[in-house]
Amino acid sequence: MLGIRLFFIGILASAVIGAGVYVMKLRSDNAILKANQIKLESAVAEQQQLITKQKEDFEEILAANQKMNELVNALKKDLDDLDKRFNKKNRDFGKLSIEKTEVMERIINKGGEAAKRCIEIASGAELTEQEINATKKSEINRECPSIANPNYVPY
Amino acid sequence: MYHTKDKTYRLAWIIAIPLILCLLLSGCSGVKQLEIFKTEVEREKLNLKKPTALELEQLKWIIITSENAEEVFKKLEDQGIDPVLFGLTDKDFELLAKNFARIRNQLKITNDLLDKYKEYYEGDLKEKDDKK
Numbered sequence: 001m002l003g004i005r006l007f008f009i010g011i012l013a014s015a016v017i018g019a020g021v022y023v024m025k026l027r028s029d030n031a032i033l034k035a036n037q038i039k040l041e042s043a044v045a046e047q048q049q050l051i052t053k054q055k056e057d058f059e060e061i062l063a064a065n066q067k068m069n070e071l072v073n074a075l076k077k078d079l080d081d082l083d084k085r086f087n088k089k090n091r092d093f094g095k096l097s098i099e100k101t102e103v104m105e106r107i108i109n110k111g112g113e114a115a116k117r118c119i120e121i122a123s124g125a126e127l128t129e130q131e132i133n134a135t136k137k138s139e140i141n142r143e144c145p146s147i148a149n150p151n152y153v154p155y
Numbered sequence: 156m157y158h159t160k161d162k163t164y165r166l167a168w169i170i171a172i173p174l175i176l177c178l179l180l181s182g183c184s185g186v187k188q189l190e191i192f193k194t195e196v197e198r199e200k201l202n203l204k205k206p207t208a209l210e211l212e213q214l215k216w217i218i219i220t221s222e223n224a225e226e227v228f229k230k231l232e233d234q235g236i237d238p239v240l241f242g243l244t245d246k247d248f249e250l251l252a253k254n255f256a257r258i259r260n261q262l263k264i265t266n267d268l269l270d271k272y273k274e275y276y277e278g279d280l281k282e283k284d285d286k287k
Contacts, residue, residue, distance in 0.1 A: 060275065
């Protein structure tokens with residue numbers, strides 16, 4: 001009789017203690033879950049930031065590519081213009097030099113000076129105020145307006 | 156006496172076994188805390204100085220034809236310059252001009268490319284210059 005009573009007391013006691021332990025465990029789990037939730041939320045926010053940054057980077061890459069393409073095209077146009085200056089309307093550069101030696105010498109030296117300045121700019125030299133503000137054909141560097149005169153719009 | 160001791164032991168076992176079982180079972184099914192590791196180490200910047208822009212010397216071109224050759228050489232002698240000229244035909248002059256234009260274009264593209272890479276990987280160059 002006493003054994004059965006003790007057995008029930010034991011079960012009851014262990015049930016109470018077990019319940020207590022379980023509740024404590026639940027509370028601790030809950031705290032951990034809350035902390036996990038906060039961490040997950042911050043991780044999601046960080047991922048969002050990362051996606052935004054990646055988007056910005058892609059846009060930057062696209063813009064840089066576009067700028068490079070524009071530059072390559074502009075430089076190609078400068079080269080085509082140089083070719084035209086030599087051969088425009090079947091112009092014979094040699095014949096012209098025989099006929100108008102001094103004029104051609106002046107033109108060539110002026111062109112040489114402009115070409116020299118172009119190489120300086122291409123190597124990283126700063127543009128002068130005069131070059132930046134040039135908008136007329138008479139003011140520009142005819143050898144490389146695309147890099148020497150950013151405000152010049154061909155007309 | 157023996158009877159009471161025996162009962163106490165039994166009671167102790169009766170309480171202890173379920174308790175241990177409870178603890179063991181609840182211990183197995185725990186929620187683990189998340190550990191997020193961040194070990195991002197930024198690469199050192201290269202920080203190479205950009206080469207100084209070129210400053211070129213101005214050349215003087217002289218056009219010599221069969222008619223003015225003598226006059227040109229005489230002028231050179233009068234100026235104390237050796238009467239010798241390195242010549243190009245009109246076609247070669249044209250090619251030289253185009254070659255220089257191509258070199259210039261390549262220089263510009265390479266320089267801009269370098270700037271773009273630097274700007275992309277090391278931030279805005281202008282902003283940095285302003286801060287300095």
